[in-house]
Amino acid sequence: MAAVKVKRNELPKLLEGAKAAGYDVFAPARAAEGWAFAPYEGGDVDLDGYLLTTASVKGFVLPQLEAFLSYDNDDGRLAAAPEGKRLLVGVRPCDARALALVDKVYLDRGFRDPLYLARRDNTVLVVWACGRPAPTCFCTSVGGGPGDATGADVMAYEAGDDLLLEASSAKGEGFLKAVKFGEASDAELDEAKATYAKVAEAMTPLWDLEAARPKLYENFEAEAWEEVASRCVSCGACTFVCPSCHCFDVVDEGKHGRGRRVRFWDACTQSPFTLHASGHNPRERKAQRYRQRVLHKFYYFHDNWGENLCVGCGRCVVACPVNVDIREAVSLVAGAD
Amino acid sequence: MPVPATLERVVVETTAADLKSFYLKFKDGPRWDYLPGQFAELSLYGYGESPIGIASSPTEGEELTFTVFNTEGKVTRALHRLAPGAAVGLRGPLGNTWPLEELRGKNVTVIGGGFAFTTQRSLIKYVLANRKDFADLTVVYGARSPGALLYKPELAEWEKSPELTLHLTVDKGDETWTGREGFVPTVVEEEKLPPDDAIALICGPPIMIKFTLPVMDKLGWKPEQIYTSLEMRMKCGVGMCGRCNIGPKYVCVDGPVFSFAELSKLPQEY
Numbered sequence: 001m002a003a004v005k006v007k008r009n010e011l012p013k014l015l016e017g018a019k020a021a022g023y024d025v026f027a028p029a030r031a032a033e034g035w036a037f038a039p040y041e042g043g044d045v046d047l048d049g050y051l052l053t054t055a056s057v058k059g060f061v062l063p064q065l066e067a068f069l070s071y072d073n074d075d076g077r078l079a080a081a082p083e084g085k086r087l088l089v090g091v092r093p094c095d096a097r098a099l100a101l102v103d104k105v106y107l108d109r110g111f112r113d114p115l116y117l118a119r120r121d122n123t124v125l126v127v128w129a130c131g132r133p134a135p136t137c138f139c140t141s142v143g144g145g146p147g148d149a150t151g152a153d154v155m156a157y158e159a160g161d162d163l164l165l166e167a168s169s170a171k172g173e174g175f176l177k178a179v180k181f182g183e184a185s186d187a188e189l190d191e192a193k194a195t196y197a198k199v200a201e202a203m204t205p206l207w208d209l210e211a212a213r214p215k216l217y218e219n220f221e222a223e224a225w226e227e228v229a230s231r232c233v234s235c236g237a238c239t240f241v242c243p244s245c246h247c248f249d250v251v252d253e254g255k256h257g258r259g260r261r262v263r264f265w266d267a268c269t270q271s272p273f274t275l276h277a278s279g280h281n282p283r284e285r286k287a288q289r290y291r292q293r294v295l296h297k298f299y300y301f302h303d304n305w306g307e308n309l310c311v312g313c314g315r316c317v318v319a320c321p322v323n324v325d326i327r328e329a330v331s332l333v334a335g336a337d
Numbered sequence: 338m339p340v341p342a343t344l345e346r347v348v349v350e351t352t353a354a355d356l357k358s359f360y361l362k363f364k365d366g367p368r369w370d371y372l373p374g375q376f377a378e379l380s381l382y383g384y385g386e387s388p389i390g391i392a393s394s395p396t397e398g399e400e401l402t403f404t405v406f407n408t409e410g411k412v413t414r415a416l417h418r419l420a421p422g423a424a425v426g427l428r429g430p431l432g433n434t435w436p437l438e439e440l441r442g443k444n445v446t447v448i449g450g451g452f453a454f455t456t457q458r459s460l461i462k463y464v465l466a467n468r469k470d471f472a473d474l475t476v477v478y479g480a481r482s483p484g485a486l487l488y489k490p491e492l493a494e495w496e497k498s499p500e501l502t503l504h505l506t507v508d509k510g511d512e513t514w515t516g517r518e519g520f521v522p523t524v525v526e527e528e529k530l531p532p533d534d535a536i537a538l539i540c541g542p543p544i545m546i547k548f549t550l551p552v553m554d555k556l557g558w559k560p561e562q563i564y565t566s567l568e569m570r571m572k573c574g575v576g577m578c579g580r581c582n583i584g585p586k587y588v589c590v591d592g593p594v595f596s597f598a599e600l601s602k603l604p605q606e607y
Contacts (some may be wrong), residue, residue, distance in 0.1 A: 069338065071382035074424035078338050104451050110590065113576035220604050234420075247579030250572045252385050259383060266578070273569050273580050275385075277408035282569070282583075296582070303585035 004176050011163065014179060015040050015089065021178060023087040023124070026060075028053055037088060047090060051134050052313060056243030057095045059087060061119040062102065062206045064240075067112035067260035068115055071252075078259075081118035085183050087175070089126040089156070093148040094313040100151030104305050105246055124175050126165070127152035133203055134147075136214045136314030138327060141206040144311050147196030157192035164192050183241040206327050209298065209308065212334035217299045220291070224336040228329040229290035231322040236267030237322070238316035241294070244309050268292050273291030294329050339380035339426025341365065345400060346421050352484030356452050357417055358392065358404045361425055367518025368399050373459035374566060374594045377429030378574050379403060379416065387412040388571045388589070389464050390456035391430065396466035398511060401427070404455045404487060416462045431574040432593050436564055440536050444473040448530075448549060450521045451480055454487050456566055457540055465500055472502040475530060479521040479545070483507050483514045504528055522548040525556075532558040539565050550597070560597035567593050567607055583607050 006014055015025050019040070025047050029038035034054035068079050099120070106116040130137075130146035139145055149155045153172030157164045164184040167173035219225075239245040249266040253259050266273060269289045275281045283289045301309035310326065317325050341364040348358040350423040359379075362368075373394055387410070393402035407417040419425070435456070445464055449457045457476075465470050476495070480486045486507070495503045505522050506517040515526065521541065530537070530553070537558060539546060546565065553563060567579035569588040576590040584603040586592065 074341065074382065076339060076380075076426065105577055109576045111573075111577065113577065171550075187484050242571060246577070248572070249578070250385065252383050254383050257383060261382075261385075263572075265579075266580070268579065276568065277410045277413070288606065292582075295584075296579075300582065300585040 001173055003164050003184040003189050005182045006163045008161050008163055009188045011045050012043060018087045023085045025087045028090040051093055056242050057091055060123055061116060065262055065264040067262045069261040071259060073257040078323055079113055091127045092126045092130060094144055095243045096125050096151035098311045101307060101309055102246045103242050124153045124171055126154045126156055129157050129197060138206050138211055139234040139312035140200050140203045141311045142308045142312040145200040147193055153160045159192040160170055164189055201279045207331060212330055213298055214224045215334040219333050219336050222331045222333055222336040225291045228332055229287040232290050232324050233322055234270050234284045234286050236270050237319045239267040239269060240265055241315040241319045243313060244311055339428045342427050344419055344421055344423040344425055348406055350404060350487045355407050356404055358402055360400045360402050362400050369428035372434035373463045374435035374456050375430040375432050377427050377431060378498055380426030381404050381412055384411045384415045392455035392458050394459045394462035396463055406452050435538055435594055443472050444535035446530055446535050446537040447476040448537060448539040449478045450545040453540035454478060457538060458488055461594050465480050468500060476501055477504045477524050479506040479522055481508045483511055521545050522552050525549055526552045531563060532556060537563045539563060560601055563597045564594055575588055
């Protein structure tokens with residue numbers, strides 16, 4: 001289908017239409033700390049100064065904590081799959097790409113997670129191509145880009161006063177078909193995409209991962225890991241803000257035989273993550289744990305799925321209280337002798 | 338979602354009572370199809386889940402057996418307090434199996450130490466039930482003391498059986514012990530366990546494995562002939578929660594059984 005052309009100031013009309021069609025609509029809004037996806041309550045969507053939300057969109061499909069089972073003594077019941085369509089506008093390409101990566105683990109590994117699947121199916125991601133990457137952005141160094149459509153349902157390209165919307169999934173197509181706006185010509189779309197390709201070109205590649213990847217693994221025992229993790233305080237902030245970190249812990253919460261089994265985000269950078277019941281811990285030291293995080297992103301996941309598990313959003317760089325920088329870590333370890 | 342099962346009976350395996358075997362029967366529906374080497378998550382509502390190797394063999398009937406060490410964690414402590422009739426949830430069967438296709442027609446050598454012997458017991462029962470599919474069955478099994486040996490009535494049977502050769506050993510005997518004293522690696526060396534046309538399955542404390550492997554190397558065993566089963570902290574058991582990996586391999590879905598040839602390609606982080 002052809003791309004849709006919407007005037008930038010017609011965006012509220014589009015979103016009101018989506019609400020009328022039954023979507024819960026979320027858009028980036030200024031929050032106490034940076035930006036956050038908030039329920040759209042009408043009016044202009046002011047994205048002036050917006051680049052990334054502080055927390056990624058991960059929480060929309062993989063809540064920070066969710067009860068997947070409730071129990072009453074010996075009777076357990078699985079949580080019902082969540083219902084309700086959601087439309088997220090202003091998602092960045094890195095976040096959408098991250099969800100496409102998490103999909104592999106939650107849907108393609110063998111076990112299809114029903115709660116995750118329902119949320120993924122119910123959520124339409126309208127992805128805003130990036131015109132002005134931040135100094136901490138490095139998507140082009142890990143396989144993504146400011147106009148990358150991986151994981152997006154609809155791609156939105158800004159072109160002057162216009163917004164060009166192109167479907168990039170069946171879900172996105174379904175949404176756009178119901179939208180009554182003008183069509184964008186192929187030429188307009190190509191021109192818009194070309195401007196984002198220029199944005200991508202202007203981003204300096206950090207490293208050549210094809211060369212760095214095997215070095216990271218070869219240098220498994222390198223002293224450099226100790227150096228990169230020396231400041232790490234094992235707080236886990238990097239994993240929580242990361243859109244592609246997807247590990248979780250499970251705990252039973254309840255009293256007197258009744259309660260719920262919850263899963264919640266966990267962090268490989270924290271020591272209890274791998275602590276055995278015997279007291280043995282294969283990743284006892286923070287350097288081992290930070291190495292796990294970096295190698296999972298750039299080597300292990302790539303070994304299993306052919307993609308990097310890092311999307312280059314730079315949130316971990318921003319969130320780290322002690323300035324551990326994954327970009328430097330890769331350079332340093334890959335460059336170690 | 339854990340499948341409801343009923344605890345049929347409990348056998349206290351060791352004199353210290355720190356290991357018990359739990360015989361479970363599915364409440365509704367038939368028993369799982371499973372194979373030796375696999376594990377399951379044992380679920381107790383209000384406590385959580387623990388990944389435990391299946392000690393029974395699919396050739397043994399309707400019950401599933403789990404021999405569980407009480408680590409004094411939430412789940413194992415609660416399990417150890419259960420009486421017959423209690424409800425236990427089961428999620429599985431999970432993980433890969435002992436290399437049954439590889440083993441077919443070959444000499445099967447089982448080397449076990451301590452309470453890691455459980456899924457090896459499953460394999461031994463499986464081989465005995467399908468005896469003609471395998472050549473010689475040799476079992477070396479050691480424990481710290483006679484009281485720490487698992488499955489004592491069965492061991493007594495196996496000692497007399499012409500179907501297998503059993504070398505039992507304890508680190509230190511007591512007044513009732515008339516058998517062998519010595520560590521597993523020593524027994525493997527003394528018995529000169531032959532690598533010819535054989536596959537070995539070795540499970541036990543890291544120190545036992547560490548000292549047995551060089552002995553086997555000297556006897557001519559190759560890393561691809563030796564398999565082990567690994568333990569790791571796990572939550573989901575299906576490759577999602579992210580904590581049981583060794584390099585790119587997840588112990589819950591790619592393991593728990595690995596050959597030493599496979600392990601040699603992975604980081605030594607387990």
